[in-house]
Each structure stands twice: as C-alpha cells, then as structure tokens.
Amino acid sequence: MARGTGETTRQLKSLPIDGIFIWCNSQIEYPKMLVKELDRPDIKIMPLRYLEDTTRFIGREFTGACVDHAARMSDLQYMGWIFLQTRVR
Numbered sequence: 001m002a003r004g005t006g007e008t009t010r011q012l013k014s015l016p017i018d019g020i021f022i023w024c025n026s027q028i029e030y031p032k033m034l035v036k037e038l039d040r041p042d043i044k045i046m047p048l049r050y051l052e053d054t055t056r057f058i059g060r061e062f063t064g065a066c067v068d069h070a071a072r073m074s075d076l077q078y079m080g081w082i083f084l085q086t087r088v089r
Helices: 007-014 029-037 048-052 075-085
Strands: 020-022 044-046 065-067
Touching: 007 029, 007 065, 020 048, 029 044, 048 075, 065 075
Parallel strands: 020 044, 020 065
Antiparallel strands: none
16 A cells, blocks of 8 residues: 555544554654554554564553554564454453
8 A cells, every 4th residue: 555645644633542553664753743643642543663572462451453564574463463353352
C-alpha cells in the first residue's frame, strides 16, 4: 500500500483504548505525532523490533494490537506478532 493514503490513521483510530501499535521501523516520531493529532495518548507506539523479544509479553495482556500496514516483518518478528496476538483480551 502506498504512503499518504491514510491507512495508518485508520489503523490507529480502530485500536481500542490502551492498544499497542507496532510501527514499520525504528523511527517512531511520525506515529507519535499522529496519536497526538488524533488525541489518542492511550496508544502505545513501539518499533518493529519490539516483536523480537517475546519474553516481554509473558504474563501481560493487551486490549488490542496492530502492526502498521507498511511493515515488512522478519520471521522472528512475525512469530513475535503471532505470540502477541495470543495476549490480546
């Protein structure tokens, strides 16, 4: 999907309160600006590498989670994403 289509904004708006948003790389300034513009300070923005250490998900629960539409995950990140989804309640 091309940039500038509003897809990231739609993804952010659809997250439940206190949801987690995984950005497509490590430069998280842009999505942080978007959540501020959307008045959604409850959303936690994390870089894609956040998915690489699944031990951080053990014993935790999330209200919702979303990976940016432009993300290209490695196998390790994809496995982390699958595990994170099991923690969404």
